[in-house]
Amino acid sequence: MSKTIAINAGSSSLKWQLYQMPEETVIGKGIIERIGLPDSISTVKFGSKKQETIKDIKDHTEAVQILMNDLIDLGIIADYAEITGSGHRVVAGGEIFNDSVVINDEVAKQIADLAEYAPLHNPANAAGIRAFMTLLPNATHVAVFDTAFHSTMPAVAYRYPVPDKYYTEHGVRKYGAHGTSHMYVSQKAAEMLGKPLEELKIITAHIGNGASITAVDGGKSIDTSMGFTPLAGVMMGTRSGDLDPSIIPFIMEKEGIADITEMISILNKASGLQGISGISSDMREITASWEAGEARGVLAFEMFVDRIKKYIGQYFAVLNGADALVFTAGIGENSFFVRKAVIDGLSWFGLDIVDDLNVVGADGIISSENAKVKVLVIPTDEELVIARDVEKLKK
Ligand SMILES: Nc1ncnc2c1ncn2[C@@H]1O[C@H](COP(=O)(O)OP(=O)(O)O)[C@@H](O)[C@H]1O
Ligand SMILES: CC(=O)OP(=O)(O)O
Numbered sequence: 298m299s300k301t302i303a304i305n306a307g308s309s310s311l312k313w314q315l316y317q318m319p320e321e322t323v324i325g326k327g328i329i330e331r332i333g334l335p336d337s338i339s340t341v342k343f344g345s346k347k348q349e350t351i352k353d354i355k356d357h358t359e360a361v362q363i364l365m366n367d368l369i370d371l372g373i374i375a376d377y378a379e380i381t382g383s384g385h386r387v388v389a390g391g392e393i394f395n396d397s398v399v400i401n402d403e404v405a406k407q408i409a410d411l412a413e414y415a416p417l418h419n420p421a422n423a424a425g426i427r428a429f430m431t432l433l434p435n436a437t438h439v440a441v442f443d444t445a446f447h448s449t450m451p452a453v454a455y456r457y458p459v460p461d462k463y464y465t466e467h468g469v470r471k472y473g474a475h476g477t478s479h480m481y482v483s484q485k486a487a488e489m490l491g492k493p494l495e496e497l498k499i500i501t502a503h504i505g506n507g508a509s510i511t512a513v514d515g516g517k518s519i520d521t522s523m524g525f526t527p528l529a530g531v532m533m534g535t536r537s538g539d540l541d542p543s544i545i546p547f548i549m550e551k552e553g554i555a556d557i558t559e560m561i562s563i564l565n566k567a568s569g570l571q572g573i574s575g576i577s578s579d580m581r582e583i584t585a586s587w588e589a590g591e592a593r594g595v596l597a598f599e600m601f602v603d604r605i606k607k608y609i610g611q612y613f614a615v616l617n618g619a620d621a622l623v624f625t626a627g628i629g630e631n632s633f634f635v636r637k638a639v640i641d642g643l644s645w646f647g648l649d650i651v652d653d654l655n656v657v658g659a660d661g662i663i664s665s666e667n668a669k670v671k672v673l674v675i676p677t678d679e680e681l682v683i684a685r686d687v688e689k690l691k692k
């Protein structure tokens with residue numbers, strides 16, 4: 298009996314799946330959403346059963362405790378010892394990790410030390426890893442890095458036009474994120490299109506609470522919208538995405554913000570959809586506000602769509618044309634309206650969308666039969682990629 302748990306700690310969520318390996322059968326899975334917001338939701342599915350609990354969950358450490366208690370309380374496992382492998386999504390691997398690795402004390406420390414490169418994520422990832430190393434002392438623990446897939450980017454894309462030594466001495470470059478997801482959906486898109494991945498140019502749009510767009514050429518990432526940290530790129534749930542850095546000292550002076558850490562925290566946690574709308578970081582609530590015609594909700598929705606459209610446009614240029622565009626992650630998989638608004642604004646590029654095909658929460662090709670660029674929706678499965686890597690690296 299070999300069970301592997303895959304842990305995907307996002308900035309606002311913790312997703313997990315427990316697999317029977319090597320069969321890849323899902324024994325149980327769950328998602329804890331809205332971590333750090335009021336009324337967090339923990340959903341567990343196992344067999345034909347489903348349990349949903351709503352309570353405030355303050356951080357990822359508490360989320361791990363809840364999930365591990367549920368596994369026993371709901372009878373999904375009888376003993377923690379049944380779990381022989383745990384795989385962890387880690388957002389930042391810097392230039393140290395270009396592939397998945399078995400976690401020992403040194404690796405665990407390096408992951409925690411890389412927090413500068415992903416301040417909202419690596420601390421959560423490290424907290425999850427610590428909890429599992431304690432709870433499952435005999436299991437193999439594996440880290441799977443979001444940045445690994447982007448290690449194929451050329452210097453022309455990953456370097457910033459700043460003094461050379463910032464890169465050579467301090468590692469200032471674009472690392473990107475969501476790589477496991479961009480890799481998975483680009484491979485899956487090739488399967489759905491019935492073409493070899495090596496021959497395809499694909500733009501992948503991972504749009505969740507964190508969001509990034511990637512240009513994938515022949516299965517390799519050649520550019521991506523997130524940067525040195527996951528703060529860059531498109532507008533997100535609570536993150537600003539790209540902005541003019543001169544705004545930072547200007548606002549610090551005007552608002553009397555003395556500490557740069559506080560300023561960065563505002564850009565990470567109080568900006569994006571949340572900052573513009575003043576309502577929520579959750580696209581479901583923003584969409585409701587947009588539909589009701591409330592001015593700040595409308596602006597937030599339209600800005601969000603605008604930033605995604607612009608990055609897709611950039612990547613048509615980077616790839617010199619594309620065969621397919623893929624939507625994935627919470628918003629990309631589930632929002633009929635965001636996809637429609639993005640595609641309707643890109644018709645010049647040969648994109649279209651058929652409303653009847655515009656699926657919610659399932660995979661499908663949603664463009665018309667003769668569209669020059671195919672549009673696909675593919676639910677991402679970072680957890681499966683993680684579980685497979687654990688299996689590969691187990692002794
Ligand atoms: N039906 C839906 N319509 C619009 N947005 C949705 C829907 N379901 C989920 N979302 C959005 O997905 C986002 C979370 O995506 P997810 O990929 O889980 O985030 P992360 O992994 O970054 O925590 C939230 O903003 C949520 O509003
Ligand atoms: C890197 C990142 O933004 O991850 P998430 O979307 O899961 O918050």
Ligand SMILES: [Mg+2]
Pocket residue numbers: 307308505626
């Ligand atoms: Mg995510």
